[in-house]
Amino acid sequence: MEISTKDRILNEALIMFAENGYRGTNLRDLAAQLGLSKSALYKHYDSKEAIWNALLDKMEAYYAARFGSMSNLPPTPRSSEELVALTMRLIGFTIRDPQIQLTRKLLLTEQFHDARVCKLATKHFLEGLANMFAVMFGQMMQNGLLKQSDPAMLAFAFTSPITSLVHLYTREPDREAEVMERIERFVRYFIAINQQETDWNMQKTLISSDPGGEDK
Amino acid sequence: MEISTKDRILNEALIMFAENGYRGTNLRDLAAQLGLSKSALYKHYDSKEAIWNALLDKMEAYYAARFGSMSNLPPTPRSSEELVALTMRLIGFTIRDPQIQLTRKLLLTEQFHDARVCKLATKHFLEGLANMFAVMFGQMMQNGLLKQSDPAMLAFAFTSPITSLVHLYTREPDREAEVMERIERFVRYFIAINQQETDWNMQKTLISSDPGGEDK
DNA sequence: TATTATAGTGACCAAACGGTCACCTGTCAA
DNA sequence: TTGACAGGTGACCGTTTGGTCACTATAATA
Numbered sequence: 001m002e003i004s005t006k007d008r009i010l011n012e013a014l015i016m017f018a019e020n021g022y023r024g025t026n027l028r029d030l031a032a033q034l035g036l037s038k039s040a041l042y043k044h045y046d047s048k049e050a051i052w053n054a055l056l057d058k059m060e061a062y063y064a065a066r067f068g069s070m071s072n073l074p075p076t077p078r079s080s081e082e083l084v085a086l087t088m089r090l091i092g093f094t095i096r097d098p099q100i101q102l103t104r105k106l107l108l109t110e111q112f113h114d115a116r117v118c119k120l121a122t123k124h125f126l127e128g129l130a131n132m133f134a135v136m137f138g139q140m141m142q143n144g145l146l147k148q149s150d151p152a153m154l155a156f157a158f159t160s161p162i163t164s165l166v167h168l169y170t171r172e173p174d175r176e177a178e179v180m181e182r183i184e185r186f187v188r189y190f191i192a193i194n195q196q197e198t199d200w201n202m203q204k205t206l207i208s209s210d211p212g213g214e215d216k
Numbered sequence: 217m218e219i220s221t222k223d224r225i226l227n228e229a230l231i232m233f234a235e236n237g238y239r240g241t242n243l244r245d246l247a248a249q250l251g252l253s254k255s256a257l258y259k260h261y262d263s264k265e266a267i268w269n270a271l272l273d274k275m276e277a278y279y280a281a282r283f284g285s286m287s288n289l290p291p292t293p294r295s296s297e298e299l300v301a302l303t304m305r306l307i308g309f310t311i312r313d314p315q316i317q318l319t320r321k322l323l324l325t326e327q328f329h330d331a332r333v334c335k336l337a338t339k340h341f342l343e344g345l346a347n348m349f350a351v352m353f354g355q356m357m358q359n360g361l362l363k364q365s366d367p368a369m370l371a372f373a374f375t376s377p378i379t380s381l382v383h384l385y386t387r388e389p390d391r392e393a394e395v396m397e398r399i400e401r402f403v404r405y406f407i408a409i410n411q412q413e414t415d416w417n418m419q420k421t422l423i424s425s426d427p428g429g430e431d432k
Numbered sequence: 433t434a435t436t437a438t439a440g441t442g443a444c445c446a447a448a449c450g451g452t453c454a455c456c457t458g459t460c461a462a
Numbered sequence: 463t464t465g466a467c468a469g470g471t472g473a474c475c476g477t478t479t480g481g482t483c484a485c486t487a488t489a490a491t492a
Contacts, residue, residue: 005469019328023239026449039452040470048450109325111387112235118387126384153405161376168342171327171334189369193409221439242479255482256440264480 006044008034010058013051018102021109022052056116059103063120067128076139080191083140087187091162092180095169104170129159144196154194161186222260224250226274229267234318237325238268272332275319279336283344292355296407299356303403307378308396311385320386345375360412370410377402 003011012033016025027048031038045051074090077083094100104124111121134155140146146154162183169179219227228249232241243264247254261267290306293299310316320340327337350371356362362370378399385395 021237021239021325021329023237024329027451028449036469037471038450039472042451043469105328109237109328112321112325113237113240121387122384126380150405153402157373157377157402157405160380161373163380164342164376168338171337186369186373189366189373243481244479252439253441254480255442258481259439 005034005036005040009041009044009051010055013055014099014102014106017052017055018105018109022113052114056114056120059106059120060116063123063128067123067132070131070135073132073135076136076143077145078143080145080195083145083191084184084187087162088180088184091166091183095166095176095179101170104166108167108170125163126160129163130155133158146194147196149194158187158190221250221252221256225257225260225267226271229271230315230318230322233268233271234321234325238329268330272330272336275322275336276332279339279344283339283348286347286351289348289351292352292359293361294359296361296411299361299407300400300403303378304396304400307382307399311382311392311395317386320382324383324386341379342376345379346371349374362410363412365410374403374406 009030012030013025016030016033025048027041028038031041041051045054074086077086107117107121107124110117112118130152132155134151137146137154137158138151141148141151165179165183165186169176225246228246229241232246232249241264243257244254247257257267261270290302293302323333323337323340326333328334346368348371350367353362353370353374354367357364357367381395381399381402385392
């Protein structure tokens with residue numbers, strides 16, 4: 001099935017809006033990139049702003065499908081190594097997918113100029129990943145893989161640094177290898193800090209609730 | 217001493233560039249805001265781009281003075297509560313200072329359109345605070361306030377979530393109270409996770425290195 | 433006093449922009 | 463066959479934009 005001109009316009013608009021900003025994008029270049037004349041655009045959208053709004057509609061719909069419901073979560077990791085693998089796979093995809101990459105750029109550059117972008121940015125950069133990992137961390141705590149604590153706070157502490165590094169990649173794509181390595185190092189560091197210790201530390205926790213526990 | 221017109225132009229340019237972006241800023245409005253005619257601007261700067269570059273020069277100079285050298289660091293906290301206080305004071309200032317606030321906006325919106333802004337953004341959002349806290353955390357580890365680990369990694373894990381929340385504030389300033397509260401909650405959570413346990417754990421550390429060490 | 437540098441003005445220009453309009457063309461239903 | 467319509471074109475329009483230029487006023491200097 002072929003892509004309708006209406007959708008082709010939106011696809012190209014995402015590219016140009018993301019790379020040049022709303023104001024930096026002009027309809028002549030957009031039309032030329034599609035092999036159309038400028039006035040042809042007006043057969044599909046009423047104005048530049050209408051294209052912009054349609055693009056935001058699409059982004060909101062995509063976001064709702066991807067992060068809106070907590071039903072289509074990835075399977076909860078059953079070991080530290082599985083958490084590393086899942087995270088790296090997820091981030092590797094997020095980082096490289098051209099659409100998501102452009103979306104990040106657009107959200108960052110236009111977050112102060114459009115109320116809808118503002119809300120999307122907060123969802124995308126602050127809440128999306130964090131909410132997902134909060135659920136997973138809650139389960140991993142019950143499974144004894146992570147120390148008991150507040151899953152939401154833990155997920156926030158986990159995803160924020162990763163998001164920072166994703167932003168670094170978005171700014172400087174040539175540092176991809178460095179970024180991926182730093183993410184993995186951070187994930188392993190995070191696990192080392194937060195995993196449920198076995199051995200005597202485990203016992204210590206049990207003992208500490210006991211008044212008799214003293215020097216060993 | 218009065219402010220030179222050249223500097224007044226830069227001050228106003230920061231405001232307009234930050235709020236409307238480089239492309240969204242026009243020299244007529246800028247001049248009008250200063251009570252000047254547009255052509256007067258050209259007595260001080262050769263072009264719009266020249267104003268932009270002069271502004272970036274100023275920002276780089278400011279950054280170099282503030283974060284460039286590690287000499288003018290705040291005193292290292294001697295207790296958990298001091299770390300909370302220092303962090304909240306630092307972030308409270310960073311968040312509210314109008315100049316820094318505008319700088320954040322400018323760096324975020326223009327990071328993909330200008331190579332110098334790109335580098336500044338990485339320094340500002342990723343390295344600045346982190347480097348500062350890395351030094352402090354290193355000292356706090358030696359002082360037995362924090363568990364021994366990699367200070368740089370710890371500082372990164374500490375500052376990234378805070379920076380995320382600062383970005384949230386920059387996007388949605390009406391959520392200031394919520395942001396400050398979340399930052400403080402995170403800082404306290406972070407300390408709880410990473411502080412050196414006292415009791416016998418403290419003694420264990422002392423015994424393993426230096427028997428009989430006492431300070432004050 | 434005459435001169436010169438500095439800071440400022442308003443009119444103007446060419447280019448670029450979003451948007452409109454009359455017109456063309458193929459497709460499909462009445 | 464005809465007529466409506468979706469899709470596309472190029473010329474054109476008003477506005478905005480960065481930038482230029484001739485000109486003026488003031489204050490310091492030779």
